[in-house]
Amino acid sequence: MKRLALLLCVVLAACSNDNVPDVSSEKAAADALQVLQQSSSADGKALYAACAACHGAKGEGNVALSAPSLVNQQDWYLFRQLNGFRSGLRGSHPQDGYGAQMQAIAKTLPDEAAVNAVVSYIASFSAEPAAKTLDGNIKRGADYYSNLCGACHGPAAEGNDKLQAPALAGVDDWYLLKQFDHFRDGIRGADEADRYGYQMGMMGKTLPDAETAKDVIAYIQSLAD
Template identity: 45%
Template sequence: MTLSSVSTGIHAADAQRGKALYGTCAACHAVDAGGIAAMNAPALAGQDSAYLVRQLQYFKAGIRGQDPRDALGQQMQGMAATLADEAAVENVVAYISSLPTPANSKTIDYDRRNGEVQYNASCGACHGPGGKGNVSMNAPRLAGLDPAYLRRQYSNFAQGIRGSHPDDRYGRQMQMMATMLSTDKDIDDVMGYLLSQ
């Protein structure tokens, strides 16, 4: 497994084999890969395939989920380890990539104007307009993700729980950015804004 570059074989991956492997993932991430908030598992469908491959590689290599305070990340390390090799990672991601982005009907109370302003000032340059993700910046899609998941990841970056491994260069970038939203209200408003996108 090469961590210095994300595999380019996604297009040649076998989504049907990936579907069989995804059965294990569905218990937490849902059959449609739309995520299950009660399981603390984010939506995967609609996420960039290179990002998903990188995160699975990071979990398998102990780059993500290595902090003892990250119980959910450690749980995901164990799950990623069930993917035997790089082909299995690519196949499961090919299957996830074949699924439609899930519709989100959840809403929360937030100040839309403040959320949009704070997002554009602090997050939009990397994560793209409306949180749709930015492949050229290796920044994942945030739009429509569960606010509790996003808040936990933002907090994990800010506390050094996520992104502190020397081989996680994008995580280290995000650690620096995780101080941009300085109040709980701003964080909540950005989460609400992203949920609405």
């Protein structure tokens, strides 16, 4: 679980606004690869050291590096996404430069024990809702969320592990918007083998425009206040 969490940190850091890794993120990826190669698969704390450069010592994230907070992501979801990178279900699209970077790192994890070790270490951090960075029409967003998102992600965006729908409240709003754009544009979830990603890819096309997406995410962010 610990190595998985570390790889996930780097994977999430790879999703920037322009999908093109910059020098700092490339260095973080190189550092992560070195740590993964030198650390025990059971040493989540040591493995997380490579994540901390982008995601922070306590998983708080860094918007300047396009590295989302990890502390508001559920452990089962982190585990699934990290394995998605390892298998190639995520990060294979040619326009997803950061995803490709994370995929390369994830594939260095030798087994699921390593993945579990990193995730377990991240789970030891204190959770705190991410800071608001986007504005939108919360009332309109609430209407769209209730009609299109709430059935899976929950009325308070608390998530539903039985449906494999992660919690959204408290997650970085800028990161949610970027991932929604990826689903809408087919950059993420285009592979039918990625069952849940493919489902979200279809949902990403249901909102009428980019402003509505911001409204929905502004509403989700308000649920964490």
